[in-house]
Amino acid sequence: MRSAGFDRDEVLEKITDAFWENGYEATSIGVLESATGLKRQSLYNAFGNKDAMFESALNAYQQRVNARLLQTLENPDPRAALHDFFARQATILLDAGQPSGCLVSGAQQELANRGETLGENMRSLLLGQHSTLVEVFERWQDAGKLTSDANPAALAAIVMGALRGQAVLARAACSRDLVASAAETLPEMFERYLV
Amino acid sequence: MRSAGFDRDEVLEKITDAFWENGYEATSIGVLESATGLKRQSLYNAFGNKDAMFESALNAYQQRVNARLLQTLENPDPRAALHDFFARQATILLDAGQPSGCLVSGAQQELANRGETLGENMRSLLLGQHSTLVEVFERWQDAGKLTSDANPAALAAIVMGALRGQAVLARAACSRDLVASAAETLPEMFERYLV
Numbered sequence: 001m002r003s004a005g006f007d008r009d010e011v012l013e014k015i016t017d018a019f020w021e022n023g024y025e026a027t028s029i030g031v032l033e034s035a036t037g038l039k040r041q042s043l044y045n046a047f048g049n050k051d052a053m054f055e056s057a058l059n060a061y062q063q064r065v066n067a068r069l070l071q072t073l074e075n076p077d078p079r080a081a082l083h084d085f086f087a088r089q090a091t092i093l094l095d096a097g098q099p100s101g102c103l104v105s106g107a108q109q110e111l112a113n114r115g116e117t118l119g120e121n122m123r124s125l126l127l128g129q130h131s132t133l134v135e136v137f138e139r140w141q142d143a144g145k146l147t148s149d150a151n152p153a154a155l156a157a158i159v160m161g162a163l164r165g166q167a168v169l170a171r172a173a174c175s176r177d178l179v180a181s182a183a184e185t186l187p188e189m190f191e192r193y194l195v
Numbered sequence: 196m197r198s199a200g201f202d203r204d205e206v207l208e209k210i211t212d213a214f215w216e217n218g219y220e221a222t223s224i225g226v227l228e229s230a231t232g233l234k235r236q237s238l239y240n241a242f243g244n245k246d247a248m249f250e251s252a253l254n255a256y257q258q259r260v261n262a263r264l265l266q267t268l269e270n271p272d273p274r275a276a277l278h279d280f281f282a283r284q285a286t287i288l289l290d291a292g293q294p295s296g297c298l299v300s301g302a303q304q305e306l307a308n309r310g311e312t313l314g315e316n317m318r319s320l321l322l323g324q325h326s327t328l329v330e331v332f333e334r335w336q337d338a339g340k341l342t343s344d345a346n347p348a349a350l351a352a353i354v355m356g357a358l359r360g361q362a363v364l365a366r367a368a369c370s371r372d373l374v375a376s377a378a379e380t381l382p383e384m385f386e387r388y389l390v
Contacts, residue, residue, distance in 0.1 A: 023305050126363070158377055162357065168300065182352040
């Protein structure tokens with residue numbers, strides 16, 4: 001979609017990358033102007049204020065990154081699914097063409113304890129991700145592929161934690177080998193619960 | 196130690212809690228003035244600029260929180276050690292008398308990809324934490340308590356990730372039950388590597 005002489009999707013991608021690279025607080029309107037090459041009034045007209053731009057960036061990120069990751073869990077074989085899930089996350093995190101780390105993890109850490117709408121939205125996003133993962137583990141458990149003593153809510157929380165941990169390691173530019181070897185070891189840790 | 200009419204340790208605790216609660220970026224000098232009841236010039240005289248205050252806060256936090264947590268891993272029995280480690284983290288995270296989440300995780304997420312000294316320091320802190328945990332797993336492996344195929348570097352990275360994940364869940368005020376049940380499940384996941 002084009003508006004006011006620029007490609008809205010292309011600009012939104014630049015806005016998303018700026019928030020991804022710098023986090024919410026450190027991404028000032030000045031940073032967004034430099035990233036997009038547009039004046040603040042054009043940005044405000046097209047996307048609303050900084051918080052509205054951030055919401056649009058989160059939605060764009062979810063479609064671009066999270067959806068690709070969650071697809072792997074549609075595999076009915078939990079062993080293969082978990083392997084592909086963590087391998088794909090490592091691939092995304094180590095992709096040199098993208099900002100490092102994870103926009104959602106970073107924003108949750110920065111914003112999840114705030115009182116206002118932005119904090120509320122981040123908490124909803126977190127709970128939504130957790131529910132999606134709980135459903136995956138419950139589906140496997142119902143199909144008899146997960147031991148009956150496995151706790152889907154706890155395992156879902158642990159997967160979310162593992163994603164965030166890998167994102168911090170990748171963001172801190174620890175060795176690629178470390179992120180990759182953790183991604184290989186993570187699925188093994190679920191063996192205990194696989195039938 | 197008292198200086199300029201105030202207790203330095205008490206003020207540092209308030210500075211630490213302010214950074215812990217709000218993160219690095221959102222903790223302005225104005226926020227630090229409100230938190231401590233001191234004027235900015237007194238704060239600058241006693242602690243240096245905002246970045247110096249943040250470094251002092253990180254050190255204070257490490258002594259107050261991280262040291263308590265790492266003590267649990269001195270236990271030569273890995274099963275008991277991992278249980279106590281994750282249980283103690285949950286207790287710290289769910290302590291209503293403290294800010295939620297983890298100062299270090301949050302700051303790493305906000306700052307670990309920066310070029311300047313602050314980013315460099317956060318990366319060193321992250322690598323230091325990883326090395327400490329690698330040594331623990333190597334010690335257990337040398338003592339024949341960990342399987343020989345276990346990868347200490349990957350397991351250490353996974354523990355760091357689990358800590359960060361639990362911190363985000365606690366910070367986002369997800370249910371206490373969720374944080375507590377993940378803390379119970381986490382040590383089970385290492386069973387695969389315990390002799």
